[in-house]
Every structure is written in C-alpha cells, then in structure tokens.
Amino acid sequence: MTNLLDGLIAPLQYAFMVRGLLAAVMVGVVCAVVGTYVVLRGMAFFGDALAHSILPGVAVGYLVGGGARGPLFWWALGTAILASLGIGAISKKTKVREDTATGVIFAGAFALGIALISTARSYTVDLTHFLFGDVLGVSRGDLALIAVFGAFVLLTVAAFYKEFLVLSFDPVFAATMRLPARFFEALLLVLIAVTIVVSLQTVGVALMVAMLVTPAATAYLLTKRMLPMMALTAVIAAASGVVGLYLSYYTGVASGAAIVLTCTACFGVAWAVQAVRRKN
C-alpha cells in the first residue's frame, strides 16, 4: 500500500510532472465538452483535418521566432481559427463532397507545414513535438493560456448549451425557431479550433482527434442524456490524462501516446460492457 502511494507521489517531486498533470486534466475537460459535439455531429474527420492544418501556421511562427516556443500558441490559434472557418466556407462552395474538400485542404496544409519545418536544422526533434505533443515541456505560461482559453470554451458552451443542443439534434426545428444557425455553426467551429490549440502541447497534431473523439465516444456508449455524457466524457478524459502520464513516467513511453492509449482502453472496456449488456 505504501509502495503504491510512494509510486503515486514520487513523480510529483518534479515540477514538470505536476505541470504536465495539470495540463492533461484541463485539456481533458475542454476536449470532452467540445468532443461531445464532435461525436454527436459526426465531425471527427473535420477535427482531425483541422488539427493537421494548423501545422503550417505553427511552422511559420517557429521559423519567424527562430525556434522560440512562446509565440507558437498565438500562431497556432490564428491559423486554427482561419482554417476552421476556411474549411467550412470552401467545402460549401465546391462541387466535390465536403469530406473530399476537407481531405484535400488538410493534407496539403499538413505537407506545407512539414516542408517549412524541414528547412530548420533541428527539425526532427521539434517536428516530433508538434506532431505528438510534449506535455512534460509545458511551462507556467502555457498553463495559464490553457486555463484562460479552456475557460472561454467552457463558458461559451454553457451560455449557448440549449442552442447547441437544438442545432445538433434537429437543425430544421432550429430553423423554424429562427435560431441564427450560421452564427452558431461558425461559433462551434471556432470552439473546436481553440480546443485543438489548447490541447496541442499535450497530445500533438497527429493524436488530437483521439482526445476529441475517444472519451466522448466512450461516454456515448454508457449514457442517454447530453449533460451526463459530457460529464462522463470529462471524467474519462481527465483520468486518462493522469493515468497516461504515470504510465509514461514509469515505462518511458511517449506521453501523448500513453494518454491516447489509456483513452482507447477505456473505450474498449465500455464497448465490451455495452456488448454484454445487449446480450443479456
């Protein structure tokens, strides 16, 4: 028992570990709330695409700043908001299907980001951080940014909860109620964009979609109302963040991957539970 307790406490002597845990929990909660909409509205591919398409913005910030990490958040935020609204606009105006248009833009932007970063000397290390996250490198300033923008996302969702619910469940009904659907659609895209930027350092571009989708999908299997689904998603995501970090600490596995794998394991369990329930 004391061994277990020691095992839990030992990593906390490192400040970077404490900051990492705080970041993982906050990111988990924010991703959970937004991820609920991503799952219910079938926007997983959009979320994945958006996460990848901010890479060129991050790359430009990285090159302009000569490798400084501080301003990257703002570069990522600007790119993400532009990209989220851009993907929405372009996919509506072309003849190709929406998912195809999204795929074209996202792969192109992603390649551009890699190309830009590859012009720098230390590119493999930094690229890895962007792609897979670097939660143990989170600074106090990063934590403050995560807290402020995470709170913005949560408060916005709380303020427009019933509007988002109606729009997600029954857009035609929302239109008869004269809800400004376009405004709320755009707002949701912006919220997804902000969430992705906030989570960037924890799981990175490539694994982002897992944070948006996996905990929410897990809760979806186990709940039958929206608010409990959000709450359970938040618990799963935050717990996975903590468990994943400890796993990473003791096994040496990359932290982002450890967090995502923990989420995936939760989904597996929920899926099995549900399958058994259905049989009985």
Added chain:
Amino acid sequence: MSTFTTPFKSMLTRHHAPHQPGTPILAVSGLTVRYSGHAALDDVTFDLRAGEQVAVVGPNGAGKSTLLKAVAGVLTPTAGAVTVYGQGPGGHICIAYVPQRTVVDWQFPVTVRDVVLMGRIGMMGLFRQPGKRDFAQVRECLDLVGIADLANRQINELSGGQQQRMFIARALAQEAELMLMDEPLTGLDAPSQEGIFQLLRDLRARGVTIMLSTHDLDQAVQYFDRVMLLNRRLLGFGEPAAVFTPERLMAAYGGHLHLLPLNGGLVAVGDTCCGGDHRHD
C-alpha cells in the same frame, strides 16, 4: 384545458406580431422552389383558414415536403411569398414543423422531456434557463399526447407512434397555431394511426390549424376538411369530392391503379407510394 390556453394567449400577444382577425392564418402566393434548375414546386397559391385541417397528397417527389418546409420558413423559395396572418414567416414562431421520423437521429442522447422542452426555446430567449413554467408546460403537453409516463426515456426507446406523439407534444409546447406535419402516419400500424387521428381531433378542439402530408388518399378523404392535390403544381384544393376527380387524379398520379371509395362510387387512381424509408425533398 383552460390553464393551457390562457398563458398561450398572453404569450402570443407578447411574442408575436398581432393577428388580424378575418385574415387567413396562412396565405401562399406564387410559391416556386427550384433545386439546381428543376422545379420542385411551381407557382403554388392557396390560403388556409384558421382551425381547419388539410391533407396534402401527391406522388413521391411531388414536393410535399418542400411545400411544408417552405411554409415553415426553413427553405427560402425561389419566388413567391408565404405570409402568416399577413406577416412574413420570420415574424412568427407560431408555426411548428413536425419532421418525418426517418430524418431524426434516434440514437441522440436526449430524453423525451428534453425534446419537448426544445419547444420552449423560442419563448425563453438567449441566456435563459427553462423555468418552472416551462417545465409545467412540458408536463402538460406530454400529458395531452398521452406519453407523460415516457418522459425520462431515451428517444430510441419509443415506438413509432410514440415518436410522433413526442414531436406533436413539442409543437404544442411551442404554442403553435399552425402545425405542419410531414407524413406523420407513414410507417405506423393501424392502432398507432388511429391514436394520431384522435390527437388531431383534440387539436381541432384547441383550434390548431393542421397541414399534413400523407400517401393515404382514403384517410385524406375521411379525416380532413380539405385536401390539396399536389404534383409540383397545385392540381386541386378543396372538398375531397371536388378535388379527387378521375381527371385530376390521373394528372397527379398516372401509373398504377388504386381503388378509392368516394361518394358511394369507386375511383381508380395510381399511388406510387409505399414504405416510409425514402426521403424526397
């Protein structure tokens, strides 16, 4: 009953443009809707009187859904005008659109009560939470359609008839005076259909105007004040006997034959319809 009607009236004067007595509840003129060149609706003109119940019939692809959506203000018409009590549909939220059951995601994590509560959203406004009055109204509407005991069920646990009742309860919670129902009877068994007709009689007693699309010509004749025969153009609108003439029915349908008892005689018409699984809008 009266507890429902009183707040209903006060709400209306507060939230809606004033209703002129004597004007038709709905006036549609020259309504045309085109999707990429081809006309789904062509120059449709008609009026609805307050409190009447109208069935819209026509073959698949006749534009029934399109008409209901254009009246609801969900679709912007290519040409023509829709006015409710003399106002554009934007000025009124007293119209409720009851969707086809097949277009709803029944796995969505909401309970029956959650869905009916959505009907109150127009009365609440932004940044307001539902209050006692909203919940009381929701309870009353659930009672009225006879599914109060199912309030806490996830919507996936409902039968087809119950699903339809839930949407009618939402329209009631919305305090709608004009309900547009898109094929509410399609895919329901006979007892469930009878239940919906009973509900329509209750709505008649409340003075709710109904416009309902259906594939079933017999039911259209039997249960409705007026029928509208539609096939992109308005082929007839009035008393069933005057509208369902062999010439008009042939113009609307053609094709397969179907026997329709009317005024003691039989009229042969074609109905291309069947199950409720296909969408046509």
